[in-house]
Amino acid sequence: MSYTAPLPWTLDSLDLDRIDLSRIRHNEDMFFLLCSSSFVESGSDLYTQNLIDHFAGDQELQIWLSQHWEHEELQHGRALAAYVRTVWPEFDWDSGFKAFWNEYGAVCTAEQLEPSRGLELAARCVVETGTASLYRALNEITDEPVLKQLTHHIKSDEVRHYKHFYQHYQVYREREGFGRYKVFRAILRRVREVKREDSDIALRHVFNLCYPHHLGNETEFRRISDRAQGLLRRHIPAEMTVKMLLKPLDLPARLQNSLQKPLARIAKKLFLH
Numbered sequence: 001m002s003y004t005a006p007l008p009w010t011l012d013s014l015d016l017d018r019i020d021l022s023r024i025r026h027n028e029d030m031f032f033l034l035c036s037s038s039f040v041e042s043g044s045d046l047y048t049q050n051l052i053d054h055f056a057g058d059q060e061l062q063i064w065l066s067q068h069w070e071h072e073e074l075q076h077g078r079a080l081a082a083y084v085r086t087v088w089p090e091f092d093w094d095s096g097f098k099a100f101w102n103e104y105g106a107v108c109t110a111e112q113l114e115p116s117r118g119l120e121l122a123a124r125c126v127v128e129t130g131t132a133s134l135y136r137a138l139n140e141i142t143d144e145p146v147l148k149q150l151t152h153h154i155k156s157d158e159v160r161h162y163k164h165f166y167q168h169y170q171v172y173r174e175r176e177g178f179g180r181y182k183v184f185r186a187i188l189r190r191v192r193e194v195k196r197e198d199s200d201i202a203l204r205h206v207f208n209l210c211y212p213h214h215l216g217n218e219t220e221f222r223r224i225s226d227r228a229q230g231l232l233r234r235h236i237p238a239e240m241t242v243k244m245l246l247k248p249l250d251l252p253a254r255l256q257n258s259l260q261k262p263l264a265r266i267a268k269k270l271f272l273h
């Protein structure tokens with residue numbers, strides 16, 4: 001399948017020369033968050049094929065995955081990598097990514113997908129909720145204008161991805177007829193997985209390259225990653241995150257409203273360690 005559809009924004013629209021280094025370069029937490037995100041996004045093609053194969057016969061979804069979604073995720077990776085390279089040129093992004101890729105590739109297997117297509121779509125909504133919340137938080141944290149623009153673009157893409165997966169989820173829910181409890185379990189499983197794997201592996205590889213003398217030092221790794229995740233946690237849009245996570249459950253309005261507040265309190269921990 002060839003790629004023909006235009007992307008909503010492109011790398012050329014980012015003027016990396018305009019980066020205000022004084023507003024970002026000193027911030028090690030942001031370096032860790034941006035660099036680990038650039039690894040995960042750049043590794044998108046590791047699992048895209050699994051996902052496309054999972055929806056064999058559903059040509060509409062397969063075309064969207066291969067011609068829109070994958071390109072947009074990879075562009076997120078390219079744009080973030082370009083930003084990181086410009087602001088922190090001393091960091092060897094290629095070596096870090098290569099090490100990440102080797103480990104991440106081994107955990108991205110088809111067995112990880114939900115066997116039911118509809119439940120996998122609910123799980124995809126979880127992943128897009130995580131990224132939409134992440135980039136919205138990064139957008140709020142930074143006052144560096146180029147990063148502000150970039151995180152805004154990426155956040156909008158992630159919200160659009162969520163909506164697209166959700167639309168297809170609704171069709172499959174009707175078709176497969178699974179109940180709310182199964183959806184709830186699938187959501188929970190994916191939340192745990194995102195937390196355990198993606199960001200943790202990426203952060204470790206950024207850490208290993210930055211602090212080779214602390215290689216294998218779990219305490220030091222936790223100190224650095226907890227600090228970066230703490231910054232993120234303070235800015236996670238809790239209400240939006242909970243609303244997006246609960247939506248596939250299609251709860252009665254009154255129940256949804258009563259869950260919204262208590263869950264918003266724990267939402268900040270959902271995708272973080």
Ligand SMILES: [Fe+2]
Nearest residue numbers: 041073076131
């Ligand atoms: Fe993305």
Ligand SMILES: [Fe+2]
Nearest residue numbers: 128131158161
């Ligand atoms: Fe996405």
